[in-house]
Amino acid sequence: MSGDAEAAARTAAAVRAFTGRLGLPGLVDVHTHFMPERVLDKVWDYFDAVGPLTGVAWPITYRHEEEERVTLLRQFGVLAFTSMLYPHKPAMAAWLNSWSADFAARTPDCLHTATFFPEDGVEGYVRRAVEAGARVFKAHLQVGGYDPNDTRLEPAWGLLAEAGIPTVIHCGSGPVPGKHTGPEPIARLLGRHPRLPLIIAHMGMPEYEDFLDLAERHPEVRLDTTMVFTGFSERLAGFPPAALGRLAALGDRILLGTDFPNIPYPYEHQLDSLERLGLGDDWLRAVCHDNGARLFPPR
Template sequence: MESVREAGSAEAAEVRRFWGGLGVPGLVDVHTHFMPERVLRKVWEYFDANGPLIGERGWPITYRHGEAERTALLREFGVRAFTAMLYPHKPGMARWLNGWAAEFAARTPDCLHTATLFPEDGAGAYVREALDAGARVFKAHVQVGGYDPADDRLDEVWGLLAEAGTPVVIHCGSGPAPGKHTGPEPIARVLARHPQLPLVIAHLGMPEYREFLDLADRYPRVHLDTTMAFTDFTEDFMPFPRALLPRLADRGDRVLLGTDFPNIPYPYLHQLRALERLDLGPAWLRAVCHDNAARLFGL
């Protein structure tokens, strides 16, 4: 039987051929998950238990490996920069997670120093601490956190991040499972107050693709990431309307590669092939897979 290492090396060769053919120096993936091991295991347990809600296939974790192996695999894929998307589900977690993320970034120089937030007293203070410590990207998860992003306790936070120009990857669409505060309306209220906030809408905002494209049209610092979009898995239950592809092509300077590695139910290469088969052209793929994020993060 093929070993995990052999399978990873074979896939890595195909991934490297993909980006090598685009003429870029590697990939920049703005949506990868690294977090304390016991927290990540809880995330995997959630997918194991709730996968059947997605359908009979469930949600198997393709890269259920240790931290060192996962990091090595991204490097073998040729991912020159990635993130440590982590997020609290209750008050009191964010500062602790930010401390772990700072340590991870210090020992993992190709990881963009990532931080997170939650609507709670003191959020402004620890977000400022994270910025002062060198955080380059934040993660917000409206569905898991169960909070309104327009909560007044986050107003200072959004203001700080807008002023700093620090991107926030935010899961705020209603897919794959809706939450009380998911959807475009709460984010529209945030952007009305903070129009310079550099948000990166995770998963292209699925399934409210059109509405989040509208927000990107209205606010020039709003980006979208491709996480799980266009894959066979997602197209089966939350397909991207093909009528919107011309708009996605026009917005190609603000679409960023995201994958959800390692928490994906298919190989990493499949996300890349799913983008390729949109047939939006090599210039669009170069921008999405490398150039846009390289510019956003000053790589």
């Protein structure tokens, strides 16, 4: 058995021991990345080069071909996952949506994921994605460099709010601030669309408490755990211990996210990090499976 295969087997055993102890059928991971090969290669090149949006060494633990990455998630007992993908320029989102629709069609345990960018025609291709069965959208304000309040996006936000389709949105200022990151642009967006179902990626790192404020005020705002509490992220932007009680109180709106495959540690480290918080097995069951299964019920 190769070193990669041995590591995968250890992780699969560790993850299944975790879910077995909690009595869960598996995991629902709302923040995993699958995208066209040439796009993912550029993302990995960026991490390898210690790009300015990361600023730290970031080895990719699961640098494998697409089919092997899907197989790994299944071996880990992940019942549902996403193909988080995002454009960094105009005239890219519709093509990404076409790819992700095909990926979801041939990968039934992947939630049909779509994306958008502030550009002419955005309402049309978002509507087409919704009509084609998209179940979750991805927005990346840091990489895309756009304001979520751009007027060109307003019809798309209205459509998603009416349809009740969640958007996983990277809007926190971690690992470095962007022109439009932070809680204020999201607060303005929610002021116009208070029922918009947003999933705050990385719990809004490092503005954790500000995004907890928004979640407490807006019942359709959720937060995903992606990379939060891990040793890697705690060194960059530690979660404030005083806010753990608020996290426990929002236990029905916290969702497991991992950033697989683009993580610099084994998959089970995210789960271990959540367990070490000491918020209890009921909280873990809700976060790692029940909340995601309720938001994205099997079809």
